[in-house]
Amino acid sequence: MALDTAWVLAQVGEAGPTSLTLELLTEARNVATKVAAISWGPHVAAAAATLGQYGAGTVYDAGDIGDALPGVPIAAAMASLVDAGNRPDAIFFPASYDGRDIAGRLSAKLDRPVLTNVVGMRSADGHLETEHALFGGTHIALARFTEDPPHLYVVRAKSFTAEALEGGSAPEVVSLAVPDTGSLAAARITGRHEEERSGPALDEAAVVVSGGRGLGGAEHYAMIEELARLLNGAPGASRAIVDAGWVPYSHQVGQTGKTVKPTVYIACGISGATQHMVGMKGSKNIIAVNKDREAPIFSIADLGIVGDVHKVLPALIDALRSRN
Template structure:
């Protein structure tokens, strides 16, 4: 038994929807007959790609025009959800996805379930799967509410799938005003420089952690990543310490990565980090503490000093 309609909060830019958005559509398609999407512009740039993935209708919300997305989008979405009564609204676990879901939850007085990696329909209600305690257990939670259920999903929980659907119909949402809640304005936008493979899509990721000892040692990570055509990542500890920007953070609060090879250098493997990378196909770890939890998930673990092993490995790889 499947549900009737699920609406998806779509994110993206002129170049199209994000991968996470397409993953959400796939998740929604698996449990509902009809999938619609909320889009933060006039809807034209995504009508084709969202349609291709199975979205029948786009509700275009216009640009947030220099305001933060959450309050603006939730005000527009609330009216439509009340009138069209979808079974659920799905969001990606992004800063704007979380803000919008939270604001919508208050406006509709409906519960939100977060951190989900799976979804099914059991006895006619939505059941969500959430990993807890660093992914050692999974909790399955059923909604017991009347009205639209709200759910946030972690990236890379579903495989996006093009199904050759027709271009989505676009309908423009108007009228709602976020009022006082929408008065924070964006005065500038800074894109941190990134070169080489992107962290969340690279086939190989090399990450560094506190075991590097000092910020300068992160150069070893960058150099090894360059030789392996890999993206470079980091544990939360060295992001918090200001060594590298947040955009490099792998883990519960950072990016979820599932590369063919994950190479952890000087990372102990706190729960926070493991959640973001234990889905990698192969894991190599170098750490001087033989008791470090990272070794419990490593396919090849080197108990040793990153300052000795990494330079030697870099020399060896350069020579071949």
């Protein structure tokens, strides 16, 4: 027996719903009969049809929240919907910055726990059992709530495959009032900075080339970018070199960065901390280049080259250039 109703926190930008939003809508309709999307911002109306195609029968639109961070106002809007008697069985949040903020706020407002790092789920007897990746993905736990719904879940990217419904219909769009939360919502965005990107997005690219400490210095990251460009891929990075300031955070692959599942992942000078591996171990094929034979990355590599990135990568770049 499926759940009756599931809500999905739908993040919608100028380009439409995020891929994780569509993954959540797809999985929500697999486990629940009715699916509603909760969304906000200036682009909801334009994205409503897409949300419907992926399973949302209803779209709750909290409207444009301006320069406020969404955590407080959107959680307050959701809480008032629940308090008004609208009680879903499950609420799915994307494991994104804003998704986690809203989940945490709502959890405390409703005094309901939240299960995080969900990577799989199944419904049985009207209950949802969820799979969780623990300790950097080395262990999988099965968990369930022991009280009545609504139940809150934060779901990791790329745990499910997004699929549009055939002949999905336009959802009903209902405007959702945002209660006044006073000083709680006092944080304001005063400037937005986006990193420039020329190739495919890191979490959508078929090929990802990532660099780590083994590169030896920020100036050598250019090899990673060039190799990614030649393979029509995206350049990625380990947390170590992001923290060291060599490359922007938006390049980070791992638990606190992006989750990627490309056709090919090429790890260059990356030892393979669990923090990193959880973000890329789902790649279809993994190539690793590292001078340390004992590096953990080799334990999951389909092809491992024990060697110096400063010799192997230039040779690879030259060979690819001569083919093009």
